[in-house]
Every structure is written in structure tokens, then in C-alpha cells.
Amino acid sequence: MKYIEVDDELYRFIAGKTERIGESASDILRRLLGLASLTVHAEDTPETVSHPGMETSYTPNSLPPITESINFEQLYTANVLEAQKGAVGRFLFVLEALYQQMPQQFEKVLQVQGRDRLYFATSKAALLAASKSANPKEIGNSGYWVTTNNNTGKKHAILLEALEKLGCNETRAHTIADEVLPLA
The missing domain is CATH 1.10.1220 (Arc Repressor Mutant)
Structure with missing residues (x-):
């Protein structure tokens, strides 16, 4: 191919x-x-989708079906998650899975912000206006964008907070974030 x-x-x-x-x-x-x-x-x-200029790729549209309410147990399976390349690929994959599970509530991730940083936005331009080095990537075809130039630890924290904003209990959110973006 x-x-x-x-x-x-x-x-x-x-x-x-x-x-x-x-x-x-x-x-x-x-x-x-x-x-x-x-x-x-x-x-x-x-x-596999490769993002130019990055070592990242992820497999879109291999996500669990959309359900009435989010099912965190079906967010990912180990073999699909392992197929994603790098931390950014896994990060984007799980965010896309979250969007697929609950598109109407996904706007809650916009509340996930740093003291001086914007992590999510509805446009690439908004993230670039907040930080020229944001390296924004669209989350699937959701219309939501995320900053990807953070280290793995920060991505872990962002994912953890996004999971909690979307209704995942703290213990389960930590388990998902630890599997997707393991810290050392």
C-alpha cells in the first residue's frame, strides 16, 4: 500500500x-x-492517519458506537489503543471516542483550561491566538480542537480533567488516563 x-x-x-x-x-x-x-x-x-510534521498517527472511525450516555468501559480496547502511534495519537483517539459517545455534552471540555493556557477550542485559530506553539489538532471531525504540544504528563492531566467534566467518576477517570497516557 x-x-x-x-x-x-x-x-x-x-x-x-x-x-x-x-x-x-x-x-x-x-x-x-x-x-x-x-x-x-x-x-x-x-x-492509519498520519499527521504531517509529527510522529503521530491514530486510527479514526474505529470507535465504539454512540450510546445514550457515555459508557467509559467501551471507550477503548487495548488492541485498538495499542494501534495508535505515540502519546498524541492515543490522546486524540480517546478524545474522539469521547466525542463520538456524547457529542452534545462534549462542549464541556472547553472548560478545561490552564491558568494561562487554552487547551480546547472550536477553532484552530483560537488555539493559535492563545499560543503560537499550541500545535492544534482537530479531534476527528468534531469541530473541536486541542493543543497537542504539551508533554505527556500535561496531556494526562488534560485528559483526566476532560473525563471528569464529561461525568466520569474520579477513580475510573484516573484508570483511563493512566492506561492511555502512562506516566513513567
């Missing part, structure tokens, strides 16, 4: 044309271009 880089706008367009969970970028493009589908499906070989 060959890999190509696409800009963020094109990536969002392709991802926005997803019709089923786990559908790969190749499957989406084949469908849009009217080309025959290959017999291998995304469930068999998940497509």
Missing part, C-alpha cells in the same frame, strides 16, 4: 464522506470515484 499526504481541508472532506465505521480513506475515494472496491475492508486492516 502506498501513502500520500493530503492537506487538512482535503482530509476533512474525505473523512466527512465516511458511510460506515472503519471505512478506510481508500474505500471512500474508490466509492466517490466510482472505482471497484477491493475485497479487503477496513475492519480487517485499519487505515
